[in-house]
Amino acid sequence: MKAAREVKPLSSLCERVSVGHVGPTSMHYCDDGVPFLRTQNIGDNGLQLEDYKRVTPEFHASLKKSQLKQGDLLLGRVVTDVMKCGIVPAELGEANCANMILIRPKEGLLPEFLNYMIKSPFAQDYLLGKRVGSAQQVVNTGILKAWEVPHVTLEEQKRIVAVLDAAFEGLTRATEHAEANLQNARELFGAFLEELFLKNGEKWLSANLQDTVSENCTLSYGIVQPGDDVEGGLPVVRPTDLGVSLISRTGLKTIAPEKADGYARTRLQGDEILLCVRGTTGVVAKALPELEGGNVTRGIVPVRFDSQKMLQDFGYYQFRSRHIQEQIEAQTYGAALRQINIRDLRKLSFTFPEVKEQERLLPMLQNAQRNCEALIEVNLAKTRRHIRPPPIPPAKGLCRRTHIKLGSPDG
Known part of the structure; x- marks a missing residue:
């Protein structure tokens, strides 16, 4: 040695x-x-x-x-x-x-x-x-x-810096490529929805959101002041929870049940579409059945469609379409806090076929979503691999003990 x-x-x-x-x-x-x-x-x-x-x-x-x-x-x-x-x-x-x-x-x-x-x-x-x-x-x-x-030595320092500069330059290019692929994967499903809804919009039925929801869906804001977390309390969904397509009880804030008094209009039954109306407006997710009895906060409006007009899952995909997202963006106001008013939300224009046609199209939509999500996960994994910085190469002549001080992965 x-x-x-x-x-x-x-x-x-x-x-x-x-x-x-x-x-x-x-x-x-x-x-x-x-x-x-x-x-x-x-x-x-x-x-x-x-x-x-x-x-x-x-x-x-x-x-x-x-x-x-x-x-x-x-x-x-x-x-x-x-x-x-x-x-x-x-x-x-x-x-x-x-x-x-x-x-x-x-x-x-x-x-x-x-x-x-x-x-x-x-x-x-x-x-x-x-x-x-x-x-x-x-x-x-x-x-x-x-x-x-x-x-x-100064020469050895220059050698190591040159190696790492080259490595990070390659890392940057690889990361940019992986992120571009990830964005393409995300846009792919949007393009599929756009083709479906815009291509058929003229021959489908058309109605405002308020005319397509069920009788017990009031399109209302949730709890304004939910209060502190309470162990074993009532689960509430917040805008920050809408990063996934399906919302379960796991990880949700739980509050004192009395905090939900006066908010029966937004009490969940367990299969609502949860629409963000404050912050990143237009983001949607679906509530799982286990959320029955729970509630939402001020930034979310639960949506339940009239099943004689619009199937719940078909409405979910329509919310994700460019046709609806552009309408939401156009009605969103505010700089520090972006939001959309309920009166404007109720006027969103939906296009949809008869229920039997919705039933025929749903499997195609669900399959396309699964394929795109799998593609997104593959590209996310690539991005996570690419962002790992390279280890500092060992200086020539260093033994293991000194090498570790330089930051080698050995040890």
């Missing part, structure tokens, strides 16, 4: 490992001042410079310890499940920062190499294991200064 390469504390390889400005800053903001980076300017993929604050030149000059240079590394000081890191680019120019850890490597340590090393799985595990605090967990600069890292 080759001898272990020397390891050194990070502080010995850097000019500075310190915390940016801590304290009030808003009174120093201005429109044409010096760029001022904060925690929200560090994302999963590095610095996010599309939107940052600016401070007066005088305030910037007074904060000498947090003034930034090209090649500095900025780390999120407050940490949740990942320690985010980014390199200050040349184009940012003169800049400053607040409440972030600033690392300035010496000449013998490439910023790109240190950036990759900090983002490696084993480095993340080590640093996250050193968090302190209760309300907010932070990684102290003392931990980073004492962190032992391999002392790798």
